[in-house]
Amino acid sequence: MTETQTNPNANFKRRIFSGIQPSGNLTLGNYLGALKRFAEKQNEGIETIFCIVDLHAVTVWQEPEALKRQTRELAAGYLASGIDPERSILFNQSQVSAHAEMGWLLNCVARLGWMNRMTQFKDKAGKNAEKASLGLYAYPALMAADILVYHATEVPVGEDQKQHVELTRDIAAKFNHDYKTEFFPAPAPVIEGAATRVMSLRDGSKKMSKSDPSDASRINLTDTADQIAKKIRKAVTDPEPLPETLDGLEGRAEAKNLVNIYAALSGKTPAEVLGEYGGAGFGTFKPALADLAVSVMEPITTEMNRLMQDPAEIDRILGRGAERAEAIARPILDRTLDIMGMVRSR
Incomplete structure (x- = not known):
């Protein structure tokens, strides 16, 4: 069996693409589930492209000035979390028109039945x-375009976004089949880390969300050290001490969430955390977690605040990133148009 048969992307350069909507109020969930992982990917010798998907944001009404502020805030979050705009490409989606153009082309490849199965629209x-x-309704096809317009082979996502990457693979496969080509890769979802899905501090069965009415349910990247410590101290738990093995966390959603957060912040595995704190009560574990969270998050908050004082510099970084992204995306879009039979005489 050849390498191409075992790895459908063997003929493509390894390239990572991922994006986040600029919906404001970044949380610890955004950091651990995305931003921290993105920064780590820069060290793997793979080209990394990170996008602020503002075109996705306007699928629901956005106040224009708020959208501008939130786009810059997310850019500051990327940068403060360790994204190096020289090592990675960082830009906002609307500055690279190839996304929208490829989105229309792939709208015409995606099938209505596929879109009807997408759970996030429901x-x-x-x-x-x-x-x-x-x-x-149609934004999953634009998400596929975001990925395929760069021939991305890997997409770091949370578990709740895996379905979108699977749709992208279906669209790529149908395009290749219909046009008798091997033009698009089959991008793979990359789901890894101890806290790819960070849960609410008030209810371990719900994802940490910026839309939760209770601010105590989440840690915001703009929270002060005192706010972070207070929220962790008041996080909902059960009366039992931490177990010594992972099996003991089954059925204990809140305890499992705090252990996973500690593991992700410290770079340890959940098993290693339990090896250190197994048998301890939350009166011991919560203060340790609060100290760890503050030590990690406070420098990020400080840097975000500094960056937000200079929006022109953020805009410069995004503009330069858009130029670099365009240089990759435009030839791929042009070749897509050629394959589909579009006359291009200028």
Whole structure:
């Protein structure tokens, strides 16, 4: 069996692409589930492209000035979390028109049945699906375009985004089949780390969310050291001490969440954390977690605040990133148009 048969992306350069919506109020979940992992990927010798997906943001109404502020805040979050704009490409999606152009082309490849199976539209539209925007319904095809317009081979995502990468693979495979080519790779979802899905501090069965009405349910990247420590001290737990093995966390969602957060912040495995704190009560573990969280998060908050004082510098970084992204995306888009039979005479 050849390498191409065992690895469908063997003929493609390894390239990572991932993006985050600029919806404001970045949380510890965004940091541990995405930003921290993105920064680590810079050390793996793979080209890394990170995007602020502002075109996805407008699938629901956005106040224009708020969207600008949130886009710059997310850029500051990327940078403060360790993204180096020289080692990685960092930009906002709307500055590279190839995303929207490829999005339309892939709208015409994606099948309606595939889109109807996408669970996130059902979750976001709720009972008022008839009033949702067409963009909210079709955005998974734009997400596929975001990935494929760079021939990305790997996509770091959370578990809840895996379905979108699988759709991207389906779209790429159908395009290749229909046009009798091997033009698009089959991007692989990369789901790794101790806390790829950080849960609420008030309810371990729910994901930590910026939209939760209770600010105590989350740690914001803009929280002060005192706020972080207070939220962790008041996090919901059970009366039992921490177990000594991972099996003992089954059925203890809140305890498992705090152990996973500690592991992700410290670079340890959950098993190693339990090896250190197994048998201890939360009166011991929570202060240790609070100290760790403050030591990691406070420098990020300080750097974000510094960066937000200079929006022109953020805009410069995003503009330069967009130029570099365009240089990769435009030839791939042009070749896609050629394959599909578009006449291009200028």
